[in-house]
Amino acid sequence: MxxxxxxxxxxxxxxxxxxxxxxKYANTDKKVKTEYDERQEKVRGxxxxxxxxxxxxxxxxxxxxxxxxxxxxxxxxxxxFMGILxxxxxxxxxxxxxxxxxxxxxxxxxxxxxxxxxIIINIIxxxxxxxxxxxxxxxxxxxxxxxxxxxxxxLSVFGIEYLIKKAIDKKADNEEEE
Amino acid sequence: xxxxxxxxxxxxxxxxxxxxxxxxxxxxxxxxxxxxxDYNPTINLCIKICKALNKTLDELFWE
Numbered sequence: 001m002x003x004x005x006x007x008x009x010x011x012x013x014x015x016x017x018x019x020x021x022x023x024k025y026a027n028t029d030k031k032v033k034t035e036y037d038e039r040q041e042k043v044r045g046x047x048x049x050x051x052x053x054x055x056x057x058x059x060x061x062x063x064x065x066x067x068x069x070x071x072x073x074x075x076x077x078x079x080x081f082m083g084i085l086x087x088x089x090x091x092x093x094x095x096x097x098x099x100x101x102x103x104x105x106x107x108x109x110x111x112x113x114x115x116x117x118x119i120i121i122n123i124i125x126x127x128x129x130x131x132x133x134x135x136x137x138x139x140x141x142x143x144x145x146x147x148x149x150x151x152x153x154x155l156s157v158f159g160i161e162y163l164i165k166k167a168i169d170k171k172a173d174n175e176e177e178e
Numbered sequence: 179x180x181x182x183x184x185x186x187x188x189x190x191x192x193x194x195x196x197x198x199x200x201x202x203x204x205x206x207x208x209x210x211x212x213x214x215x216d217y218n219p220t221i222n223l224c225i226k227i228c229k230a231l232n233k234t235l236d237e238l239f240w241e
Contacts (some may be wrong), residue, residue, distance in 0.1 A: 037203070037204035037208050037223075038206055038208075038219070038220055038222075038223055039202070039207075039208040039209070039211060039219075040205060080214070099205070099207035099210075099211070100207075102205065102208050104203065104205065105202075164189070169207075169210075173210070
């Protein structure tokens with residue numbers, strides 16, 4: 001295993017441990033698992049289904065592109081993560097649009113804070129290599145920074161979608177009250 | 179189909195959707211969805227809502 005691979009795996013493990021700690025901190029009952037009510041569970045079931053299909057389609061398209069000899073200027077390992085991120089984007093977007101953004105035991109302020117920190121960390125991860133000219137690897141392909149950009153885009157989509165949905169719901173509720 | 183009986187019973191007890199949601203241990207959006215007729219609750223949740231609003235299943239959920 002090369003140094004980059006080792007670093008990547010260590011980073012993933014540290015990231016997972018950090019996620020567990022953050023979830024414990026962000027849930028009011030200090031549990032890692034977020035609790036959902038029956039409607040939310042039902043919506044999430046559908047969201048997981050769509051997320052699975054999305055990841056499947058993206059992976060199939062990437063495989064087809066590879067078979068057809070279409071060159072994508074992005075490292076292979078990053079491309080595979082794109083399928084996972086596309087699935088995550090579908091899952092999150094569907095949940096936000098169907099009002100399943102908050103679980104029963106979520107501390108909204110703390111989750112908001114984690115959201116902002118995640119965006120800042122990803123921006124820092126792009127700015128560093130971009131300023132030192134290491135955005136592209138030796139073969140001219142872009143590596144890890146693409147993932148950071150994709151994560152920022154995904155989180156921004158969730159944030160914007162949340163604000164739009166909140167405004168729509170508020171308007172609908174006001175109209176119903178009248 | 180909108181559940182106006184539920185909405186009226188909730189308003190009759192001077193409860194907001196958020197208050198009723200807390201009493202029933204569900205999200206506010208779930209109560210809103212039931213009132214709008216977008217979500218068909220399970221019998222367990224119907225019973226919880228009835229208990230919170232001091233009504234019977236017939237009064238709130240039977241057409």
